[in-house]
Amino acid sequence: MNTGGQATTLPPSGVSSASQPPGPQPLLLASSSPRRREIIASLGVPFEVAGGIPFTERAERDNVALSPGELAWYNALGKALTAARLHPLRTILTADTVVSLDARVLGKPADRREAEAALRALSGRTHLVQTxxxxxxxxxxxxxxxxxxxxxxxxxxxHRLTPAAIARYLDAVDVSDKAGSYAIQERGEELVRGIRGSFSNVVGLPVEAVSRLLGNAGYRAWQEL
Known part of the structure; x- marks a missing residue:
């Protein structure tokens, strides 16, 4: 058990009920995102990471019937319920972030050309990030x-981005695993003129809302230990 906000990793099959320590369990974070791990750790909440959750997210390119927000919810809930079947005695947190422009989802780029196209589309515009x-x-x-x-x-x-500015950003930041082809926490000032809403939501998890949710679930007490 870890009470310092650092994560340990569980195998896909989890831990049997016979081997569970008595008393409250650390939060189980069912996410491979290092950004989400950092955010949960910053709250001081003890947590473990569930590895290998066998859920296939609905791909952005398959998003025909769902709005961007519905797509994010579908993926987050699907991961949560799959993890719950594997770890039924644990409290589990999952999340999914979708970036969209004019209701068109901008997913993780397949290559640099796609990343350049996404940043050109976002240049000088306001888009929506939903987690x-x-x-x-x-x-x-x-x-x-x-x-x-x-x-x-x-x-x-x-900001309005020149081709040179886009090239400099992509040379400096690996966006291959980033929805929308950018990371606001990595040289984001080169791209972003302003935001309206939660900064951490753009990173991958709205810390204010999740902190309240965890507090209501009793995890605030862990921070006081």
Whole structure:
């Protein structure tokens, strides 16, 4: 058990109930995102990371019937319920972030050409970043999982970007795993003129909203230990 806000990693199958330590469990973060791990660690909440959750996210390019916010919720909830089946006695947090411009989803770029095209499209415009977050509570055998969560929205406005500015940014920042082809926490001042809403939401998890959610679930007490 870790009480300093640092993460440990669980195998996909989790820990059997017989080996669980008594008392409250650390939060189980079902996410491979290092940004989300850093945000949860910054809250001082003890947590572990669940590895290998076998859920296939609905791809941005397959987003025909869902709005960007609905797509984020679909993916976050799907990961949460899958993790709950593997770790039924744990409290689990999942999230998914979607970047969109005029309701068109801008996913992770397949290559540099796609990244350049995304940044050209965002240049001088205001786009929307939506992060869905889901908290699943421990589920006794035979019961359906109980969960809560929401979708946080942040508006982000870019500077007008020249081709040279786009090239400099992509030379400096690896955006291959970044929705929208940028990371606001990595040289974001070169791209972003302003935001309206939560900064951490653009990073990958709205810390203010998630902190309240975890506090309501009893995790604030962990910070006081």
């Amino acid at each position: 869905a977050y889901v908290l699943v509570f421990p589920t006794p055998e035979g019961e359906r999982p109980r969960f809560t969560g929401d979708v946080e929205k942040t508006e982000v406005t870019f």
